[in-house]
Amino acid sequence: MIYPTTVAAAEAMFTAAEADGVIITLVSGYRSFATQAQIHDRFVADLGLPAAEAVSAPPGHSEHQTGWAMDIGDGSGACSFTTCFADQPAATWAAANAHRFGFIVRYPAGSEQITGYSYEPWHLRFVGVEAAADIAARRITLEDFLEAPR
Ligand SMILES: [Zn+2]
Incomplete structure (x- = not known):
């Protein structure tokens, strides 16, 4: 399951976005090992292993199995899971505001x-408000943050 902490933060974020006229939807939250295995197998079948590994974690390694990650969509339904999602209102709002609710865009451009x-x-990955604010302000990855916390 997604942890109650993640759910509460996500709900607060979705509500704040809506107040700004932006609808953010939850597209994918927690995944079991079996679900992640199915997803990964499908990517490997479609793309081959090297290309699949750039877009899909093997079972046991997905953040979706941690309960701290989720995939969001735009209320319009446009560009789900494609890079053009970056230009949708939900994505631009999240990129600018998610840290206020403890989330980071986990895999930045x-x-x-x-x-x-x-x-x-x-x-998006929940890391808590303090860490998210620092990561956003310094425009770094979670890897960089864990190596060199402020
Ligand atoms: Zn994801």
Whole structure:
């Protein structure tokens, strides 16, 4: 399951976005090992292993199995799980405000070498408000933060 802490933070964030006229939807939250295995197998079948590993974690390694991550969508339904999501209202709002609710955009553009994953403007990870604010202010990845916390 998604932890109650994550749920409460997500609900507060969705409500604040809505007050700004932006509808953020929850597209994917917690995944079991079996679900992640199915998803990963499908990517490997479609793309081959190297390309699949840039976009999908093997079972046991997905943040979606931690209960701290979620994928968001835009109320319009446009561009789900594609890079053009970055230009949708939900994504621009989240990029500017998610840290106030303890979330970070976990796999930012240009950080593929650090995170190991392609840019995913829809994948948010809960790290708590203090860490999220620092990560957002310094424009760093979670990896950088864990190596050099303020
Ligand atoms: Zn995700």
